[in-house]
Amino acid sequence: MLAEYRSFDEPTLGAWSLxxxxxxxxxxxxxxxxxxxxALAEAxxxxxxxxxxxxxxxxxxxxxxxxxxxxxxxxLPAIDEQHILTLGEGNTQLLPVxxxxxxxxxxxxxxxxxxxxxxxxFKDWGMTVLVSQVNRMRRLGLAKxxxxxxxSTGDTSAALSAYAxxxxxxxxxxxxxxxxxxxxxxQPIANGAIVLSLDTDFDGCMRIVQEVVEALPIYxxxxxxxxxxxxxxxxxxxxxxxLGWELxxxxxxxxxxxxxxxxLYKGFAMMRELGVVDGPLPRLAVAxxxxxxxxxxxxxxxxxxxxxxxxxxxxxSAIQIGDPVSMGxxxxxxxxxxxxVEQASEAELLDxxxxxxxxxxxxxxxxxxxxxxxxxxxxxxxxxxxxxxxVVSTAxxxxxxxxxxxYHKGDLxxxxxxxxxxxRHRNPPLGVEAKLGPVVDALRARLGI
Ligand SMILES: *Cc1c(COP(=O)(O)O)cnc(C)c1O
Numbered sequence: 001m002l003a004e005y006r007s008f009d010e011p012t013l014g015a016w017s018l019x020x021x022x023x024x025x026x027x028x029x030x031x032x033x034x035x036x037x038x039a040l041a042e043a044x045x046x047x048x049x050x051x052x053x054x055x056x057x058x059x060x061x062x063x064x065x066x067x068x069x070x071x072x073x074x075x076l077p078a079i080d081e082q083h084i085l086t087l088g089e090g091n092t093q094l095l096p097v098x099x100x101x102x103x104x105x106x107x108x109x110x111x112x113x114x115x116x117x118x119x120x121x122f123k124d125w126g127m128t129v130l131v132s133q134v135n136r137m138r139r140l141g142l143a144k145x146x147x148x149x150x151x152s153t154g155d156t157s158a159a160l161s162a163y164a165x166x167x168x169x170x171x172x173x174x175x176x177x178x179x180x181x182x183x184x185x186x187q188p189i190a191n192g193a194i195v196l197s198l199d200t201d202f203d204g205c206m207r208i209v210q211e212v213v214e215a216l217p218i219y220x221x222x223x224x225x226x227x228x229x230x231x232x233x234x235x236x237x238x239x240x241x242x243l244g245w246e247l248x249x250x251x252x253x254x255x256x257x258x259x260x261x262x263x264l265y266k267g268f269a270m271m272r273e274l275g276v277v278d279g280p281l282p283r284l285a286v287a288x289x290x291x292x293x294x295x296x297x298x299x300x301x302x303x304x305x306x307x308x309x310x311x312x313x314x315x316x317s318a319i320q321i322g323d324p325v326s327m328g329x330x331x332x333x334x335x336x337x338x339x340x341v342e343q344a345s346e347a348e349l350l351d352x353x354x355x356x357x358x359x360x361x362x363x364x365x366x367x368x369x370x371x372x373x374x375x376x377x378x379x380x381x382x383x384x385x386x387x388x389x390x391v392v393s394t395a396x397x398x399x400x401x402x403x404x405x406x407y408h409k410g411d412l413x414x415x416x417x418x419x420x421x422x423x424r425h426r427n428p429p430l431g432v433e434a435k436l437g438p439v440v441d442a443l444r445a446r447l448g449i
Pocket of ligand 1: 123155156257258260319366394
């Protein structure tokens, strides 16, 4: 077996084929995809893998050109190329952002643009793997699967809907009514998914979808499903690859359901294990919205007291999760990397977004949470000025314009949850009479000339 499911907490409990429909280990624990590392080490040296991955990253055709499938031996080693469904995920920019770095007091700051993908969030990296594996099982007659379903704060459903449409497999998405952006809602609608808008929050949708997949032959696509993490893992590999096969000192990532932070850890650990990189693993910093901060609270207690919270409304709607499925996975990743958790208030995340946008970026609120947390970690001396830092940007800013529009228009003043909003980067449009004189006056005032 090149790769198989194992219990996350107790790997010796047994192994299950990736060609079966299974979401939990006996006893209810989470699963992990375990790779045959000895076979991978036998197949190529670290330098050999680097050379293969570099060659594929520059390839002209798919699936090699996909950042995920260019690393397919580490992702789904048994899949046939004909079953792979790709929308060109991965191979995204790792941008140096020197101006923002200087403002934050960092000599080497990078943004990994994980949301510059087909559906505008990092969810594509994992969904391509899950839907391709379901496609394989259906095509080979290995499992009876009528549809693929997920609960979502918006981005997972968009990714599922796109890949399922590509695969000609029905998609069913469970969304919390009125809690996602219009751009997120229209994506599954446009891609032909069955959209169920439920009068509850994400955690409520998640509970229902888990019951539905017991009652109907619908395959569960939430990140409890470890297949998605295998694709997301390649973000870590790509970061190292883009740094010339070196590791950064820190990776800062916004966390909600907490699958992504574990996936990053897994990618870094696997590279080191197989001799593709060496040196210490990057320290991971998870950033949470203060209004949905169960991991932050757990971290404060040294992971002694781990409890769900009732998530409050936040502009970082994709991480408005009080009871994260991958809490245990995240804690293990943080322990293994001497990781930390920081939080950001609504005011802090909006100001952080606006500040980054002033340097030419166009950040989503979740990336704002990460940047606000980074600022605090630098301020506290946890992250040092000379350390190399990568911030994982999880979605395209164009998917989340509501909060930016409100910020710049000044529509947010007076909202209690925005206490402390400095709004010093506010830039409202100037209403000027359509005549030369007033226009010149306005420009003189603004430019100071
Ligand atoms: C899903 C999502 C997250 C959170 O990722 P987790 O793996 O659930 O922690 C963060 N930002 C955006 C934009 C997302 O869509």
